[in-house]
Amino acid sequence: MSTPAIQVAHLSKSYGGALVLDDISFEVDQGSIVGLVGPNGAGKTTLLESIEGLRKIQTGNIKVLGKLVSTQYKEIQKEIGIQLQRTSLMGDLTLKETLRLFTKLYRVKNDTKGLLDKVDLTEFANKKVKHLSGGQYQRFNLCLAILNNPKILFLDEPTTGLDPIARKKLWEIIDDLKRQNVTIVITTHYMDEAEVLCDKIIMIYDHKVVANDSPENLIKQLDNEKTITVEGLKDLTSKQQADLATRFKFKYIEDQLFIYTYDIGAALNGFFEWLKQQDKEVDNIAVRSANLEDVFMKYTSTKIDKEGMLL
Amino acid sequence: MKNIKEIYRVFVLIFMRDKLNLFFSFFFNAFLMVMLGLFVSDRFNEIGTIGIYDTLDSEFSQQFIYALENEPTIQVKIYKETESLLEDITNGDLVAGVKINPSFDVLKNAAPAPLEEGSHILMYGNSGKDFWLKMLEPGLKMGVLKTNGATQTLLNNITIDTEMVQSRNVDYFKFIFPGVLMFSIMGLAFTGALSLLFFRQADVLKRLKITPLKKYEFLAGFTLSYLVLLLLQAVLYIVIAWLVFDYTFTENFLQIGVLVVSCGLLFIVLGVAIANLAPTVDSGNNIVRFLNFPASFLCGIFIPIEALPKSLQWLAQVHPLTYFADAMRNTANYSATFLENKNNYIILGVLFIIFCLVAVRSFKWEEQSK
Numbered sequence: 001m002s003t004p005a006i007q008v009a010h011l012s013k014s015y016g017g018a019l020v021l022d023d024i025s026f027e028v029d030q031g032s033i034v035g036l037v038g039p040n041g042a043g044k045t046t047l048l049e050s051i052e053g054l055r056k057i058q059t060g061n062i063k064v065l066g067k068l069v070s071t072q073y074k075e076i077q078k079e080i081g082i083q084l085q086r087t088s089l090m091g092d093l094t095l096k097e098t099l100r101l102f103t104k105l106y107r108v109k110n111d112t113k114g115l116l117d118k119v120d121l122t123e124f125a126n127k128k129v130k131h132l133s134g135g136q137y138q139r140f141n142l143c144l145a146i147l148n149n150p151k152i153l154f155l156d157e158p159t160t161g162l163d164p165i166a167r168k169k170l171w172e173i174i175d176d177l178k179r180q181n182v183t184i185v186i187t188t189h190y191m192d193e194a195e196v197l198c199d200k201i202i203m204i205y206d207h208k209v210v211a212n213d214s215p216e217n218l219i220k221q222l223d224n225e226k227t228i229t230v231e232g233l234k235d236l237t238s239k240q241q242a243d244l245a246t247r248f249k250f251k252y253i254e255d256q257l258f259i260y261t262y263d264i265g266a267a268l269n270g271f272f273e274w275l276k277q278q279d280k281e282v283d284n285i286a287v288r289s290a291n292l293e294d295v296f297m298k299y300t301s302t303k304i305d306k307e308g309m310l311l
Numbered sequence: 312m313k314n315i316k317e318i319y320r321v322f323v324l325i326f327m328r329d330k331l332n333l334f335f336s337f338f339f340n341a342f343l344m345v346m347l348g349l350f351v352s353d354r355f356n357e358i359g360t361i362g363i364y365d366t367l368d369s370e371f372s373q374q375f376i377y378a379l380e381n382e383p384t385i386q387v388k389i390y391k392e393t394e395s396l397l398e399d400i401t402n403g404d405l406v407a408g409v410k411i412n413p414s415f416d417v418l419k420n421a422a423p424a425p426l427e428e429g430s431h432i433l434m435y436g437n438s439g440k441d442f443w444l445k446m447l448e449p450g451l452k453m454g455v456l457k458t459n460g461a462t463q464t465l466l467n468n469i470t471i472d473t474e475m476v477q478s479r480n481v482d483y484f485k486f487i488f489p490g491v492l493m494f495s496i497m498g499l500a501f502t503g504a505l506s507l508l509f510f511r512q513a514d515v516l517k518r519l520k521i522t523p524l525k526k527y528e529f530l531a532g533f534t535l536s537y538l539v540l541l542l543l544q545a546v547l548y549i550v551i552a553w554l555v556f557d558y559t560f561t562e563n564f565l566q567i568g569v570l571v572v573s574c575g576l577l578f579i580v581l582g583v584a585i586a587n588l589a590p591t592v593d594s595g596n597n598i599v600r601f602l603n604f605p606a607s608f609l610c611g612i613f614i615p616i617e618a619l620p621k622s623l624q625w626l627a628q629v630h631p632l633t634y635f636a637d638a639m640r641n642t643a644n645y646s647a648t649f650l651e652n653k654n655n656y657i658i659l660g661v662l663f664i665i666f667c668l669v670a671v672r673s674f675k676w677e678e679q680s681k
Contacts, residue, residue, distance in 0.1 A: 078523065
């Protein structure tokens with residue numbers, strides 16, 4: 001059995017007394033794509049940057065390709081590629097000049113055309129970085145992250161803010177890298193993205209790992225539930241939500257109601273009856289199979305419940 | 312070394328592509344310097360005083376002195392000996408001294424025979440007033456012409472020898488130029504260093520941090536880039552001063568080069584230290600403004616420090632630019648040697664070490680080091 005690409009053991013970290021990572025442990029197999037998902041402020045970026053060697057490790061340890069990040073960072077650095085969440089490049093340099101700079105810094109052969117080909121930006125070689133669109137900019141960042149032919153690639157929210165076409169294009173490139181046996185660790189807010197791209201999902205909530213499995217298994221753990229999504233259900237009172245809780249397993253977020261059920265017919269009939277009783281109206285009702293978004297809501301709602309919101 | 316070269320190259324490229332920055336750093340100050348030089352320079356509004364020592368005391372030489380006294384742009388002061396004449400030139404009271412030699416009287420003839428040796432007039436020139444000297448020589452010849460009442464052909468037969476006398480005064484442009492040069496170098500060095508704050512805030516430096524680039528390589532490359540840029544700036548200013556004001560340095564080029572480089576280095580490292588310690592771009596700009604603005608009137612750039620109120624003079628001693636401006640002025644205008652500037656160099660050396668340590672130790676790739 002090959003050495004895991006990444007081993008994180010009992011990692012904890014705090015900033016100014018506030019806990020950011022709480023006893024995190026997991027492993028990532030070589031050649032797999034792992035998604036770190038969780039709400040904002042859960043600690044995803046801190047975890048990722050700790051693995052990348054950008055943050056000091058306070059408690060626990062991290063091994064990348066069998067080497068300790070805390071002591072062998074310089075050796076690890078050559079084997080990894082990083083795309084930061086909020087990266088700015090020198091906007092007045094052209095793509096070609098930026099690539100030249102980074103290839104020189106990494107001491108790799110400068111094959112500008114080949115690198116830009118990989119991310120479909122060849123025609124923009126002489127364009128200034130500041131003139132790239134959002135999608136082109138993210139692809140170029142990815143291009144810089146892979147120019148040293150890394151064994152492990154870290155992508156921190158690479159598709160945030162991109163339009164669907166640009167996202168799909170980036171997915172294709174990531175998929176292509178996976179075929180070349182590159183291990184990829186990706187953080188994302190998009191559950192569909194995590195479901196499509198990742199072999200394994202590590203869900204971080206409240207600074208802890210709350211789920212760690214393949215997307216399929218995580219969805220299965222919901223007992224093959226179906227989800228009824230109700231849109232436009234405005235101003236539910238606590239009493240109404242308590243009443244609903246006696247009938248369904250549900251979650252209510254910003255005028256949207258998610259009902260989790262095995263029996264679609266019974267659930268729909270029951271819901272319509274309840275609507276009539278409450279004299280309420282809705283904009284739209286949709287039924288779908290359970291997905292990673294439901295898994296995400298399941299795990300994150302545990303805490304929301306404790307804080308006073310109804311399940 | 313390769314990484315240093317790459318970082319150097321990138322920062323020069325970025326600077327050169329920012330046309331507005333280029334204009335304000337290179338040309339705007341040069342333009343101001345020229346305007347100031349042209350409008351404030353004493354060559355346009357000062358009546359020059361010349362001293363005359365008449366060794367002959369003849370009727371013809373007295374008529375010549377009378378003709379000079381009637382020139383509206385010249386004031387004449389009579390001397391009875393060479394020593395006091397030279398002393399007043401050295402003190403800066405005279406733009407030149409004129410010694411009428413015994414052979415002067417032959418010029419009363421319409422066609423005097425050429426002199427076999429010596430000259431009719433010996434002119435002692437104030438080294439700080441070379442512009443005046445260029446005007447004075449034809450002026451003296453015209454004075455002889457008026458006295459003689461002869462034709463233009465006499466002009467070629469008048470011989471004037473010139474000896475330069477080192478004086479303590481210089482014309483205003485000569486006074487401001489070395490200071491303006493140092494002041495502009497400081498400005499460019501600060502501009503460059505502050506760009507680090509922007510690059511750090513925008514996470515550009517964080518992106519570089521995750522490459523194998525080392526901190527010292529980055530700092531060395533960055534410093535080198537701005538050092539080259541400010542050398543270019545210095546050359547540009549010197550060429551403009553030479554073309555517009557006929558300003559030439561003394562032959563002490565080595566020390567002038569050393570001063571330009573050390574001034575650039577010191578203010579780059581000071582700027583980097585400020586960029587490291589200032590929490591935001593705005594606060595960094597304000598700290599630099601705090602150093603920049605008073606420097607123009609405190610550090611002897613446009614106003615001599617001696618002309619400041621006593622209470623402000625001590626403040627000038629705190630600013631490193633004072634020492635650079637002083638050393639450059641001494642070197643450029645008075646040919647001061649390294650040894651004569653040693654006090655300036657010692658103070659600046661100590662400051663450089665302090666700023667360098669702060670800049671390197673406080674350098675961070677990210678806004679918050681976690």
